[in-house]
Amino acid sequence: MAAMAAATTKPNPNPLTTAVLLLLLLHHAAAVNNPDVQPLLLFKTTADPTATVLTSWTPTSDPCTGSWVGVSCLHNRVTRLVLENLNLTGPFPPSLTSLTQLRVLSFKQNGFTGQFPNLSNLTTLKLLFLSHNRFSGDFPPSLSSLSKLYRLDLSHNNFSGSLPLSLNRLTHLLTLRLEQNGFTxxxxxxxxxxxxxxxxxxxxxxxxxxxxxxxFPATSFRGNPVLCGPPLEKCNVGPSDPTRPGGAMASPVSPKTTVSSSPTVVPSETKPPVKSGNSRRSKISSLAIIGIILGDILVLGLVSLLLYCYFWRNYSNKSMSGKSSGGSQVEKIVYSSSPYPNPAQSGYERGKMVFFEGERRFELEDLLRASAEMLGKGGFGTAYKAILDDGNVVAVKRLKDLNVNGKKEFEQQMEVLGRLKHSNLVGLKAYYFARDEKLLVCEYMPNGNLFWLLHGNRGPGRTPLDWTTRLKLAAGAARGLAFIHNSCKSLRLVHGNIKSTNILIDKTGNARVSDFGLSIFSSPSSAPKSNGYRAPEAALDGRKLTQKSDVYSFGVLLLELLTGKCPSIMDNSGPGSGYSGVVDLPRWVQSVVREEWTAEVFDLELMRYKDIEEEMVGLLQIGMACTQASPDQRPKMNYVVKMIEELRGVEVSPSHEARDSVSDSPAVSEETGRASE
Incomplete structure (x- = not known):
């Protein structure tokens, strides 16, 4: 009975064993459900028949757990397959065309042979490295359909045939290496x-x-005997040896034609002698030609003299009328509304030029006489470059649409701004206040602004903005903005209009922040509601700006530096097509980082530089932290400066702020300070 009871009693399962078995079953199910497992296993059977290299590739494991050598995944799909210098052999396996989410494929320095299969299914492929193998056949035509490809290396193989013009479809291609093949x-x-x-x-x-x-350098073309033109030898358009660079393949006239003689040709010794009459007619013809030329010259000279007199008379009349009206044509364009008060208005005091420091160097009349060149229009007015009579160059900003309650309020704010002195701020020299005209005179920055360095002349012939310069300008702009925030603790000053056009470049290549502190005078009509840089809390009312909204705008500026995208351009296509109108750059970057491959956010012009990935990702994290939706989650500018300088490998001195500090102005009240928040 006891034996029967023992036989009928079921053993209690071990909980640990059950959990392990359950995990194995789940893991196996995940591997089976992954559509990329079978194509990779088929590739293994052909490329590694002895199973001595890809030993970690097993049917019971999941390639996306990190255990398969050379395989990386995203969202449980294989996106990277990097198998370099592993002595893999055989033809290119067609099974790999099923890896539709593949973005990086590298088979460098292996023993693959044969022709290419059709890779047109790999529509997300960005990097393709197949150098130092033994692939053969024509240039793979399916590669021309991979529109996202920007690195292609087929060098050191046995490809042949011509290069198809369909290659021009790869408009994003940054690298094309085809050396040491048999292309013709x-x-x-x-x-x-x-x-x-x-x-x-x-x-x-x-x-x-x-x-x-x-x-490109000459080394990119050497070893092609019949290739010519810069940077190689100049092409020879005449008949020559076709084996030499630039040599013509054949003369259009056959050798027989050039050396054969015709019976109708009179030999030179039987030609009749030239008569003196022919010589006389030839001499007369020469004199007639010379006379005709001299006559033409005289007629042209007379016509030119008449035209010169006519236009000079008109020009003199215009100059006299311009002087009698009190200013040149350029001055009328620049200063179309006179800053002088109307004499008929009693009790109105004429404005005057107020200098922030030092002796008075020029008057308003000097600015009016100066030759002026428009630099650009902004939210607070138009800026001009003015060259004074003494040779000094200044920038003059005509402030428009300002919400100023009175002269005292304007002067108080100008006094605060005039005290801000920092190597990363544009220095203010003077201001002018009148009822109908308000001018702000600043230092002139000769190297333009960050916007044009980033976005100007994109295309052939452009000099890209390198990574070191971008990081340097980001650090300089951050220091300038941090100084504004910390210069006057009681006022909590804000910039209010951080954007790439307000980051100017001085003659030594340093970033200078401009247009600071003017947002206090923003009127409801002039304050931009959404220019791509506005913080969410400031989008409804552009006058309600804080230091944290400055941090958000600076974060957008960092993302602009990294992506090469202008946050205020119209875009209805591409990754940001979900947003109509102005591109919401922070949201686009967050979506790409969250859903896609992080490297896709970076400017293609940065892909040429090596060993900067860590710095780019670091700056990307800073930009995303600054553009948090909640103001409380954004860092202060002091901390932003510290993080950027750490990326650059620069040690931040704790006394850095003390050297550039300013004292609170005793003439500015707390009430004014609260208005500037």
Whole structure:
């Protein structure tokens, strides 16, 4: 009975064993459900038949757990397959075309052979490195359909045939390396405007090097005997040896035609002698030609003299009328409304030029006489470059649409701003206040602004803004903004209009923050509700600005530096197409970082630089922290400066702020300070 009872009694399962078995079953189910497992296992059977290299690739494991060598995933799909220098062999496995989310594929320095399959399914592929293998056949035509590709390296293989013009579809391509293959034919039709790394040396290419590729070094083209043009030898358009660079392939006239004689040709010794009459007619013809030329010159001279007299008379009349009206044409354009008071208005005092420090160096009349050049229009008026009679150059800003209660309020704010002295702020020199005219005179910055450095002349011939300069300008702008925030503790000053056009570049290449402190005078009509830089809490009322809203705007500026995208451009396509009108750059960056590959947010012009990924990701994290929706979650500018300087490897001195501090103005009341918040 006891034995029967023991036999009928079920053993209690071990809880630990059950949990392990359950985890294995779940893990196996995840691996089975992953659509990329079978294509990778098929690739393993052909590329590693001895199973000595890809030993971690097992049917019972999941490639997205990090255990499969060379495989990386995102959202449980394989996005990177990097298998370099592993002695893998065989043809390119067609099964890999099923990895539709693949973005990086690198088979460098292996033993792959044969021709390419159709890769048009890999629509997300961005990097393709297949150098130092034994691939053969024509240039893979399916590569031209991979519109997102920006690195392509097929060098040191056995490819042959001509390069198709369909390559020009790869408008984002930054790298094209085809050296040491057997490509033939011309490359004159290639036009890849974004190309930064190019090499076709060691092939059999012929013809002219196109202008779009002539900027690359000669080493990119050597080893192609019949290739010519800059940077190689100049092409020879005449008949020559076709084996030499630039040599013509054949003369259009056959050798027989050039050496054969015709029976109708009179030999030179049987030609009749030239008569003296012919010589006389020739001499007369020469004199007639000289006379005609001299006559033409005299007629042209007379006509030019008449035209000169006519236009000079008109010009003199216009100059006299301009002087009698009291100013030149340029001055009328720059100062269209006179700053002088109307004499008929009694009790109105004429304005005067007030200097922030030092002796008076010029008067309003000097500015009116100065030659002026418009620099640009902003939210607070138009800026001009003015060259004074003594040669000094200043920037003059005509302040428009300001909400000023009176002269005293304006003077108090100008006094505060005039005390702000810092190497990363544009220095203020003087101001002018009258009822109909308000001017602010500043230092002139000769190297433009950050907006034009980032976005100006995008395309062929542009000099990209390098990473070191971007990081330097970001640090300088951060120091300038932090100084504004900390310069006057009782007033809690704000900038109110941080954007790339207000970050100017001085003659030594340092960032200078401009247009600070003017937001206190914003009127409801002039305050921009949404220019891409506005913090969410300030979007409804542009006059309610705080230091934390400045931090948000600066964060957008950092994202602009990293992405190369202007936050205030119209965009209805691409990754930001979910937002109509102005691009919401912080939201777009957050969505890409959250849903996609982080590297996609970075400016393509930064891809040429090596070993900067860590710094770019670090600055990206700072920009995202500054653009948090909640103001309380944003860091203070002092901490932002510290984080950026740590990225640059610069030690921040604790006495840095003390050296650039200013004292609170005794003439400014607390009431004015609260108004500026």
């Amino acid at each position: 034919g011309p490359i004159s039709g290639l036009n890849l405007p974004s190309l930064q790394d190019f090499n076709v040396s060691g092939n059999g290419l012929t013809g002219n090097i196109p202008v779009s590729l002539s900027g």
